[in-house]
Amino acid sequence: MQSPIWRDPVTAADRVLLEIQKAIVEGQIAPGSKISEPELAKRYDLSRAPLREALARLERCHLIERTPNAGARVVKLSVAGLVSLYQLRETLEGLACRLAAEHMSDDEIAQVQELLDQHLSTQRVREGESYYQEAGDVDFHYRIILGSKNPYLINLLCDELYFLVRMYRVQLGMNGPRVSRAFDEHKAIINAIANRDGELADLLMRRHIGASRRNIENHFKQQGN
Amino acid sequence: MQSPIWRDPVTAADRVLLEIQKAIVEGQIAPGSKISEPELAKRYDLSRAPLREALARLERCHLIERTPNAGARVVKLSVAGLVSLYQLRETLEGLACRLAAEHMSDDEIAQVQELLDQHLSTQRVREGESYYQEAGDVDFHYRIILGSKNPYLINLLCDELYFLVRMYRVQLGMNGPRVSRAFDEHKAIINAIANRDGELADLLMRRHIGASRRNIENHFKQQGN
DNA sequence: CTGCATGATATTGTCGACAATTTGTAATGA
DNA sequence: TCATTACAAATTGTCGACAATATCATGCAG
Numbered sequence: 001m002q003s004p005i006w007r008d009p010v011t012a013a014d015r016v017l018l019e020i021q022k023a024i025v026e027g028q029i030a031p032g033s034k035i036s037e038p039e040l041a042k043r044y045d046l047s048r049a050p051l052r053e054a055l056a057r058l059e060r061c062h063l064i065e066r067t068p069n070a071g072a073r074v075v076k077l078s079v080a081g082l083v084s085l086y087q088l089r090e091t092l093e094g095l096a097c098r099l100a101a102e103h104m105s106d107d108e109i110a111q112v113q114e115l116l117d118q119h120l121s122t123q124r125v126r127e128g129e130s131y132y133q134e135a136g137d138v139d140f141h142y143r144i145i146l147g148s149k150n151p152y153l154i155n156l157l158c159d160e161l162y163f164l165v166r167m168y169r170v171q172l173g174m175n176g177p178r179v180s181r182a183f184d185e186h187k188a189i190i191n192a193i194a195n196r197d198g199e200l201a202d203l204l205m206r207r208h209i210g211a212s213r214r215n216i217e218n219h220f221k222q223q224g225n
Numbered sequence: 226m227q228s229p230i231w232r233d234p235v236t237a238a239d240r241v242l243l244e245i246q247k248a249i250v251e252g253q254i255a256p257g258s259k260i261s262e263p264e265l266a267k268r269y270d271l272s273r274a275p276l277r278e279a280l281a282r283l284e285r286c287h288l289i290e291r292t293p294n295a296g297a298r299v300v301k302l303s304v305a306g307l308v309s310l311y312q313l314r315e316t317l318e319g320l321a322c323r324l325a326a327e328h329m330s331d332d333e334i335a336q337v338q339e340l341l342d343q344h345l346s347t348q349r350v351r352e353g354e355s356y357y358q359e360a361g362d363v364d365f366h367y368r369i370i371l372g373s374k375n376p377y378l379i380n381l382l383c384d385e386l387y388f389l390v391r392m393y394r395v396q397l398g399m400n401g402p403r404v405s406r407a408f409d410e411h412k413a414i415i416n417a418i419a420n421r422d423g424e425l426a427d428l429l430m431r432r433h434i435g436a437s438r439r440n441i442e443n444h445f446k447q448q449g450n
Numbered sequence: 451c452t453g454c455a456t457g458a459t460a461t462t463g464t465c466g467a468c469a470a471t472t473t474g475t476a477a478t479g480a
Numbered sequence: 481t482c483a484t485t486a487c488a489a490a491t492t493g494t495c496g497a498c499a500a501t502a503t504c505a506t507g508c509a510g
Contacts, residue, residue: 094316
């Protein structure tokens with residue numbers, strides 16, 4: 001990935017972007033709170049120029065919202081926002097599946113299957129440890145998306161939507177009874193791709209993400225907010 | 226629309242963004258050419274700060290590509306790029322149709338139908354005048370997209386993909402024998418939405434855009450490049 | 451003659467200060 | 481008491497200059 005978000009940071013703006021991004025996703029900067037440029041510049045010890053560059057990129061991943069001459073605020077999480085976001089994700093990752101079934105090499109597919117087997121074993125060992133679960137999930141989806149070989153789609157899912165999705169998961173404390181089920185679903189998806197059945201992979205992926213959405217949606221309502 | 230692209234320009238960065246955007250879309254700044262910050266700053270008579278803000282937004286609509294410490298280049302048009310872009314568009318505007326069928330009010334739907342009738346009559350009068358055709362087409366798609374009521378989808382299609390789509394159409398000189406057929410297709414789509422048949426509207430929209438893509442694709446190959 | 455190191459030039463990244471605009475506050479009048 | 485206005489403070493937008501990096505040309509060794 002060569003995007004300004006995933007490349008290793010070469011510029012001051014890159015570095016501060018990663019830090020603020022993490023702080024927002026993990027809720028250390030509260031949703032809805034105002035972003036003060038002077039304050040952050042002082043906090044991260046740089047001038048406002050690279051900071052503003054970072055803010056522009058944060059707006060690009062929908063983590064903040066800016067209004068001219070009035071500054072930026074961290075996004076608020078809401079059920080409506082979650083639904084809108086996941087509607088997009090379902091469709092886009094479904095498309096990724098169809099394209100992956102067409103464009104992934106047998107080798108690449110085999111690697112993903114291998115990856116899943118690895119995850120399954122380590123997962124059994126570290127049962128319930130949600131970090132590994134999430135990392136594995138991210139890795140799986142990531143590979144399918146790259147497999148689509150569509151640069152716009154890749155950019156969209158990995159750069160512009162990924163962090164907001166992650167923010168919902170992190171801040172609503174997704175661990176999960178869904179873990180083992182998710183593994184089976186992943187397996188079914190990659191198998192469909194291996195059989196070059198894009199239609200089926202698309203359907204399974206949309207269901208997979210739909211289930212995930214309902215899961216988060218429940219946590220949301222349960223946990224108030 | 227409140228996005229930094231469609232709001233009327235309040236800041237210097239806004240203004241220069243519109244100018245450069247237009248220049249790139251219309252090919253006055255050649256595809257593949259390097260963007261020189263000092264040169265553009267002098268040309269548009271402002272400092273590099275707002276210019277760089279504008280460049281960040283141009284990157285966001287995929288009109289330029291930046292590499293750290295090395296500057297920006299205008300994107301090149303290619304068949305592969307066109308296909309990738311339209312794959313996305315088909316899926317996304319298909320989704321917009323499904324959502325629009327669910328969320329548009331009867332009033333909003335009636336307004337679009339009215340709009341189409343107006344376009345049909347003015348179009349007969351100004352036969353072949355591609356500007357009006359395109360404006361009408363844009364307007365139609367625009368309304369459906371807004372009708373989806375999904376802010377992420379709206380932002381994506383209207384802000385981040387719209388200008389690149391337009392660049393392909395403009396630079397490959399799309400006028401068209403497809404004009405009258407497109408009107409029929411629009412009519413069919415809004416009728417499906419009026420019947421609350423999201424599935425059908427989705428299908429028809431994907432076909433509509435697919436036909437458009439093949440059309441441009443032919444021009445591309447014909448015209449070399 | 452080709453390939454690589456070296457240095458001059460130009461471009462991008464960053465800084466601190468100033469200008470323009472908004473936000474918050476207090477005073478005024480109804 | 482409430483609304484409105486004027487003013488003060490703070491924040492964002494813009495500027496010009498400097499530092500860090502890349503690009504290009506030149507010269508040298510093989």
